[in-house]
Structure formats: C-alpha cells, structure tokens
Amino acid sequence: MRDRYQIYPGTPLLDLATPSAQAYHAEDRRDPKKSLFALIARPGHPVRIDAMRALKGSEGPGLMTMVEWGVMHWPLLNRKVMAVVYERPAGGRVMASITSEFKALEESELIRKAVTPIFEALKVLRSHNVTHRAIRPTNMFWATAEKDRIVLGDCVTVLPAFEQPVLIETVESGMCNPAGRGPGSYTDDLYSLGASLAVLVQGRNPVGHLDDDAVLRRKIVQGSFATLIGEGRMSLQTSEILRGTLCDDPLERWTLESLELWLSGRRLSPLLAKFEKRAARALPFAGREYSTARELAVAFCKNWDAVAPVILDGRLELWLRRSLDAKDKADAVSGVLRDAVMTVNEKRTAAFDLMVAKTCMLLDGRAPIRYKSVAAMPDGIGGLLAVAMVEGTEVKFIVETIVREAPKGYFETREAYSPENSIMATLYRDQKGFLERASIGNGIERVLYELNESMPCMSPFTVEDYVLDIRDLLPALNAAAKKVDAKTWPIDRHVAAFIGARANFDMERQMGDLTLPDPDRSVMGMLNLLALIQWRLGQGGLQGLATWVGTLLQPAINSYHSRERRAHIEKEIPRLAREGSLVELSRLLDAPEERAQDAHGFAEARATWASAQREIKDIEEGRVNNTKAIRFAQQLAALISMAIAFVTVVLLLLSRWF
Template identity: 30%
Template sequence: MAADQEKPPEDTASIAPAPKVEEPKAKSYPMVLFKGEIKIFPDRPLPKYNQGAVKAYEALTASGNQAFALVCEKNIVPQAEIVHKYAGITTPHLPKLLACGVVEWSVDFKERLVFLYEDKMGLPVTAGKNPAAVGIKAEHVISTIFRNLLEIMRAMRDKGIAHGNIRATNIFDGGTATFENAMLGEMLSTPSGYAQPVIYETIERGLCHPLGRGLAEISDDIYALGVTLATLIRTYDPAEGMSDEDIITAKIEVGSFNFIVGKSRFPAAILEFLRGALNDDPESRWTFDDIMTWAEGRRVSAKQTTALATLKASRPLDFMRRKFLKPELLAVALSKDPSQVVPLVENGDLSLWLNRSIQDKELETRYDEGLIEAKREVGSSNYADRLASIMAIALEPDNPIFYKDLKFSPMGFGSLLADASQTKKDLGPFVDVMQGNMIAFWGKSTTMQTRGVSESINRMGSCRSFMQQSMIGSGLERCVYYLSPNAPCFSEKLEQFYVRSAEDFLNALEKMSSQKNRPEWFLDRHIIAFLLVRDKNIIEPFLPDLAASEKHRQRQGMVKMLATIQKRDKMGALPGLSQWVVGMLDNLVDRYHDREKRKAIREQLEKMKTYGSLERIAALFNNYEEAMNDKIIYTQQMQQYQALKKEYFMLEQELDNNKNFGIEAGKQAAALVSGLISAIVVVIYLFFVLTNGGGGSIF
C-alpha cells in the first residue's frame, strides 16, 4: 500500500486522447404519408419484419399507434388476390392489416405498393438464440406458440387460404416473455413461400426457385409447422454448414422426418406429430384434423406410404461421376448437364437401368411416353435441354419442372416470369417452356392434386396460342399478365409508377404530362397486353384502331379509350393529360378537308384542353355523319376539279396539234357578239328617238 502511495501521479496531460469513433449515420429520407393518414419512415427500417427482398419500416397511424409497412419490390408480385380473405380473419395472433395501397417512395421517388400492419408483434422468439435450434422446452412451446399457430391455421383454412410463411424466425412473442401472445408474421407482401428457407419447404417446393413455388396448400403449412416445432425445441441444428442442395439431397435420401429430427431428443408425443407432419408423401401426411385429434390426446390412424416414395434401384446408375440409386435424385441431377443426358438416353443405359434395377411399370411407361415427347424436338438447338427436362419429369413427376436455369412449379411459373420480365432477364427459356410440351407432359404425369394444377396447365395452353399471334396485345407480354394476375404493368414508359388498373394508368399519364422527358406515345405492347388482361372491355373495342398503321386511326382509338376509362371510373378532371392528348391530334384534325372546319375544331380543342375532359375531346371526332359529309363534298369537288383539268389538257393538246383549232368557233363567237352588240345599239337608238321625238316616224 505504501509503495502505491509513493508512486508519483501519472501525467495525464501527456497521454493522447483516444480517437473519437463516430458511428455512421443512417441516410435520412423524407417521411411518406399514406392517404394523408399513416406516416411511414423510410429511414427507420425494421429488419425483423423483412420478407426477403421486401423490407419493413416503422409507421405511425393517425391516432399515434405503432405500425409497420412492408414496401414491395415491383418484380416480386404480392398475394393481393387474398387480401380480403386475410382481412376477414379474426385472431389476435396475426398482425392486423390496416391498409394496402400505393405510395411514392421518397428513397427513389418511384411508386411502391405497401402493406401496413398494426405493430403489436414484439420480439422474434428466436432473438438472442440460434434460429435453427432455439431450445425452448417442449411443453412450453406446445402450450403457447404451437397452440396459437393452430388457431391461425384453423382460421385460414376456414377462409380457404394457407399461410406459406410459417417458420421460427417469423414468430414473435407478442410483447410477453412467456409467449402466451405469440404471433405469426405476415405473408401477403410476397408470393407464397418466397421468403421461406429451403428446410421449411417440402422437397418438391424446396427444389423450386423461391419465386416459382406456387400457392402454398394447408399440407405445406403442416410440413412447415413440423419443421418449426422441431426448430423451437431442439438444441442441435442438423443442417449446420449445409447448402440448400445438400439439405434437399439429405431429405430425399433419409426422409424429411429423419433429417429434421437428426440427433435431437424429443418427447414421444412430439415425435409422433413430427412423423405425421413431415411425411414426404402428401397423401400420407397428417391433415389439420389429424393434428387436432393428436392435440386432444387421441391416437391418429396410420396412413400408407405410396410405392413411388420408396423406389430404390438394386444397382446404381453412373451419371456425372456420381452413383444414383433413387430416381428422385437422378431427376434433380439431369438438368445440371443436359449434354450427358443425350447419350444416357440414346445409348439405352437409362432404359436398361429402369427395367432391370427399378422394375416399376408406371415409371417405365412414363419414360416411354416421355421419350416419344422428347423425340419430337430432335434436331432443335435445345434438344438436350428439353430431353433432360422431360426425362426428369418421367423419373419424378411431382418434382418441379427443370429447364436450363428455370426450376418451377407450373403454379409458380407466372411469378417467375413476372420477375424475369421486370428485371430484364433472358426470356428465351420461358418462351421455350411455353412453346414446348414439358408443361403438358408434367400435367399428364403428376399425381399432385393441389389447387390450381389444372387451371395452371390450361393457362399455359392459352399462352401457347398467345405466343403464336403477332397482333399487338398478344405474344410474350400477354403471357406475363395472364399468368401473373397481380403483377403491375412492366412497361418502360411506366417505370416510375405502380400501375394495377386502367384508372392507375390514367393517373400515371396525368403525372407524366408535366415531365420534360415524357414519351411521345402513350402505349406499347406491355401496356396494351396489360389492359387486355386486366380490363378487356375497356380496350378491345378500340384495338383495331390502335393496331392500325395509319396514325389518325391510332390517335382516334387512343383518345376514345382514354375517354372511356375516365368516364367509367368517374375520374375527375385530367387537365395535364388533356393538353398532352390535344397536342397529338393534328393527324385527326387534318383529316377534315374543309379549311374552315379544321380551323373551328382547333379553336374548340384550344378551349377544351384545360378543362380536363377527355370525353369532350373525343366527342369532337365522334360525329360520323359530319365526317362523311366532309368526305362526300371533298370527293365531289375533286371530281369537278379532275373534269376541268381533263378539259384543260384536251384543249392544250388540240391547240398544239391543230393550227386552225378554234378559228371557226371564233368566227361564230365573233358573229354572235357583233350581232348582240348591234342589237343593243339599235335598242338604245330606238329608246333615244322615242323618248325625244314624241313618237313620230323614225325615218
């Protein structure tokens, strides 16, 4: 102690101060006001609510209550078609939907679709823990989180929809540490299953591109519920360090139940549930009623597994330096190197393996049928890719379709196509799929009985017809909106806007009318295709004019269509758009041949263009009788002109060819004129004599 006291004090002045580290400040963006009521703060992100590329931000209602907004990306098509069903669900365990609509996002000044929810979610139940192995006691999970999830699933089943986003990281504590008020996050802002990690999806859905999974079924939710329950209870992550491909391969090789459970220990009752919920055969997987039976403590009847799920070869097939025993795994591998599939098939190796090592009649029949389909493409540049795709379907018909880099369920093809169209990806593979026979062969082969299978196949058949039509409004653009009914218009002219309807289109044009870089013409193939799919009656009557080569017909069709939209949707005045339209109508005005008529129409247009009524503008060019009269009078005058012109040239020709032409006629005319003059002189003379001579003799 003495030594310490004797130690001279340090010269603190000689010690350099530690450098001050300033934390980077988040960028500040103006607040966004939704319909004049809800404030959204772009500089206050809420990552815990993110759904993949769709980000969440703080919001505040007009009454001061906390909310959050999910701001959609244009290429990721949300599930807008089920908003009304979601809003009708009454449960405290789902976030309440406050509103849904379009705002101008102050970050990039582009329009975005936003979903606004009440924020009573609390913290993620995985906060501060391993999200893949949370380690909560089984009895506590069952009595709180699991109970609430079942209530949500029952309510959604009653509405005829599935959630598609059930996972541990999308569950929140509801503001209590005991999880009694646990809530499940939202699912409307993205396509079904888009944000789900592969481990939470069935094998078939996990093999798809996240945007190509299609609408989730209650059976898919039950599978995800099984993975979620195991994740919340276990303390060991069986997928640690594994890629998505590794996870799917493991599920196929050992089964989802064995893979998810892994080395973890679960109570016997929980294992029974997991075995039923994680069954890889959808027909054998537990139903929601089975789960409720189990939850009530009663025994669930065992279900038989289909033969296809247990197919395994007696000897392996070599492909890509790997040995395959299961057709499902080989089906996944074929698309990775289509060039090697051609010799595998044409040399008979695959057929021999199926016949001798698998010995399944249904599989062999599908192979033979697939070979017939594939041979139709022999000689095409994409033959190897098409062959690999069809052979993969034959080997496992319930898998997604693999073609080049595309991996999709036919029910999810539209969302994948919409993304590719908006982000300017190569659309060639999509065209190949729609023009080829892969979808039809998959539809004939699959055993899936989920919603939308037949409808999706029929829609793809319609798209093949669209692709064969060259008329504006058809082609690939028509397919984009036909297969993805909730997609906004992807026209480059509307890049700044989120157009979902004909009314949105007119509002966008009104805003564009004041821009310096506004386009010269309102329409393109995307806009016309979009309107044909979304609002056929509003554009179809004018399509022949819009598709015409004559500019005056295009202008007339355009102004009539815009006027019809404004009138039908009872839109207010559109002065900017009206002035823009008037500036495009010279071709229509110049069709009138009467100079005075043209002048009168231009004067009327000048008066009307600030009124904002497209209907009044269109009415100026909607008088068929007046236009026909103008044409008839013009035709008559042209005929008279041509007759006079013809006579003129005939006279010129006679004068050139006949030197005496006109002399005789001149003499006759001179005699006539002289006689007429003489008569006039005599009459004048007589009148003079009679008036001055008193009526005497004139001789």
C-alpha cells in the first residue's frame, strides 16, 4: 500500500481482528523494525473517511496510532479494498468476548491504566472533532507487554457504534438499529467508557445472561448504573466516576471537563439516578402492562400494527392525562391524532403510520426516529440505508421514513431547538425531493451517496475498484470497458447518482439530457457528461472508455442529415477513441456550427424537394399554366430551325467551293 507498507495476506492476526475487519501482519519498508498490522475493511461497506483523515498520525497514550490508510488491491478477494495500518499493541486484547470472564482490574489501577490514557485519547479525538463510538472492553488493548496502559482499538473501518453491544451503549443508542446509531456526541463516548469501566472492575459482563431487549428494558426501568453495577461493592471514588458517566440524562452526564476535574482529585456533586414518572394505573397493551411513557413507546415500536387503535379510540390520551398526569404530552398526542384523522382516505394508511411514529417520539423525547422496523438517529439514517443496500435487504421502510417526513416529525417533537436540527431537517427535505424524482441521477441511489460521504460507487462497473472519489470514476469505467457488454451504457443509475452527489461543478444540462426520450439526445447527454468530467479533472488516456462510448453513438450520428457529415464522423470516431479523448468526441458530434450548417442545408434540401414535388403534382393533375411551356417550345424550335439553316448554308457553300 502506498508503495511503502507491505501487508501479508498469508499471515492473519486473529487476536487483532474486529467483527467487520480482518487483521494481517504488516511491515514498513522504510522502518522494518516497527511492529505494525493492517485491518482490511469489509468490501463495499461504508467506513469513516472523516475520522481516517483526522486521526492519521495522531498519537496519544490511549490511542492505537494509525500509520496509514487507503484503497489497495487485495489478492484474497481479487478486488480493491480499504486498508488501515496501525502500530501493533504488544499486550493483547483486554477482553476476548463480551461474554467471557477475565482478571478484573483493581480499583487502585483503574485511574492509571484505564481512565487516564483513555481520557487523553478522548481529548485527541475532540481536538479533531470526531467521536470514537467503538469504546468497549473487547476493543481495548494493552499497549505494552507489561500491561501497564490500555489503548482504544480501531474506530474507522466500520460505521459508528455498529459493533457496540447494547450493554455498552446509551439507552437511546441501544434502541437503534446498529447501522443507524450515527456518530453521536462525546457524551456517548463517555457513557461507553463508564460501561466499559463497570465491566473492567468486575471482570465480567454483569448482565451476560440477558438478551439485548432485556438489558435495554432493565436500563429503562432501573437506570444504567444499577443495571451494570447491581449489588457490586466498590469505593466511593470509583462509584463517583461510574455514576457520572453512566447518567442516563445526557444533559447531566459528565463531560470531559468533569472527568478532568475528577482525575485532578476534585470531588463532584454525586449524581443520583432519576427515574421516569410512573402512572397511577398501568396501560395494558399487547399482553403486558406499562407504567411509564418510555416503556410504552418501546412496546409500541415492537408492535407497530397494534398501536393505531389505542390512539384512535382515545385510550392513550386518557391514560396520559389521568394516570400519568402528563397533560402536555396528552395535548400533543391529541394534535397528532387530529392531523391524521383529517387526512383523505386514500392517504390515511400513511397518515396513521406517521401518527404512530410521532406518538412514539412524543412519549420518549430522547429516543431515535422510529418508523416501523426503522430505528435510527437523524445522522444515522444514511448508514442504515448503506448497509441495507450493500447487503441487499429491504429498503422500503427507510424510503417511507424519508418520504413521509418522519425526520421532520422528530425535530418538531424535540423540546429544545438546535441549529443542527434545522440543518438536518433541510437535508432530509432535499432527500425527499430526490426520492420523488425517479429519473436517472435521482431516486434511492442519489440519497445513498448524498447521506454517505464514505460510500464507494456501487455500480457493477466500478464496485471492484472501490471508487470513493469522482477522480477515480473514469479510470474505473475505462478498466471496466474490457469486461462489459459493449451495448450497455457506462452511466447506470449508480454512476449517475454518484456523479450528482460528488461533482462540485455544474452539470445540470447534461444530467437532464440523460433522461430525455430521444435516443440521440440522451446518448449525447451521456457523452457530454463524461466529457465534462474528463475536461474538468484533466484526465486523459481513456482509450477503453472512449471506444466503449464510441460504439454507442450511432443515434447521435444518425441525427445528422448530411451523408457526407455522417461518413466523416464515422471515420473520425475510431481515431479519437484511440486517443482516449471523450472531449474531442463530444466536440465532433456536438459542434454548434456543424449542427447549424447541417440544419440549414437540410432545410434548403427540403424546400427544393417540396417545390419539385408540387410541380410534379401540378403537371400530373393538369393544373400547369401552358403559356410558359408554349413560349419555351417556340423559342427552342426557332433555335433548332436557325441551327439547321446555318448548317444547310454551310454545306451548300462547301459543295460549291469544292
């Protein structure tokens, strides 16, 4: 990789692999003594390019140093992949699996070996404006063979929090589909640190016998601190950091400044668990009874089709108003119900689904966007869509989430205004517009690339070349020209959407021409779009792509009326294709002067032809004025007579002479 780092496919390192990336031995050719390893990301899945750019070369006592990253050819898969090279931790993984047991970390060692280095790592991350979102005991390593310091493992080869157990994530993040958790905030990282510390000081997962749903419910009912610590006994100092970082209210949870004060010996005000208000009488739903709004919201999302009747018959509003004494929520639910009922019949199903989604948001003001099977943070919908499309799973409900404006409902039901929310609301309004336009360059493919900067182009023409940047698109298509059916277009829906999302120059006209029904104009749109990219990026030597495009240009050639012009173009295309110039091909076929001259000549020819046709018809129908013909015949006869007389006189003179 980069003509410097040698990665050995035959030397896997299972102890350094992650659930989504395989690990292999690596060497630095300039410094062979340095101990390195490489992670090979799962092909096609989005990675965190922003974090890679930020963290490359960053050093800290609690960070595994990233040496290099980039796209490279991987012989085991015979395709290009994303590879990340790290300095190798010498002491191994802290916890082999989330269900295993290990030697607990002594409380006296907690600050020195774990909290201090990880605090420094979080400061480095914040300085680069990125979150880690992969802090967990199974992704922590001993930096040295003496096991005197813990470092955080990889966080860039997979979506944020994608591999995190529900145990380690906040209640809100644990509610999400793993791919939809989003980059989150630094308080999310601090919560994961607190949950990891709780495991480290106990030497085991305290709720390993429970499934994810049970863990989430226990956190909601009992609080995260009680769930992870339970009856465990520990010092006041350790209890303080765990209560601060595991606080379920993100507004009261410790910040990095709070953690810094704690490390400096300052004792902070103890945070006591705050439990959600319980109803005087439980609400029965789906075979169980619920006493808090948050529990009920979770149950609603798991039994989506059974929720609408509970809202429509007023049971939910009555329970909120009388049993829970939550009049504001009751009024809000009443408003959502009123809007849904007023919808016309043919759209009522969609309105009721949105009604359920908004109701769940009102019941739990900190929960993610939830719509049918979709559960994602606003900045996580793109990741959820990416994984679904890569793995070939259903995207229908994700599309409905955007088209039916569930994100807008999410922002409207938040208690506090945030500028970021306004930006996100605008973003999703744009995505809805793309989805409502089904033409090439729009649709679900456009949304995929708009919401995922790190998503490589998924076109079958480019998928093996891992095209992340528009600069790599034409070379990838050029390479694909040798393997594809020459009758297919190089611009499919994914290529067009990728160009639309990644290009930073105007190409509205060319993209519009692609969608035209006329074959000659659409094929010229395809050629002009590719030529524009080649010209703007200054890329040459695209003989394969130019030849491929050249074979598709017959409709554009036939749009010329002059046989001579068509013959000239057909003769020139192979020469320009050998030069690899899409720009010159575009100029040849789309020259305004030539087009105007051809149109003018064709107009003249049509006029002459039409005049001749009219005259023929007039003659055939006897409607021609004969005066002109008689006069012409008389003149012709006179000329012929004079010619005969002249010849006769000459012959007589010659006969007399001789």
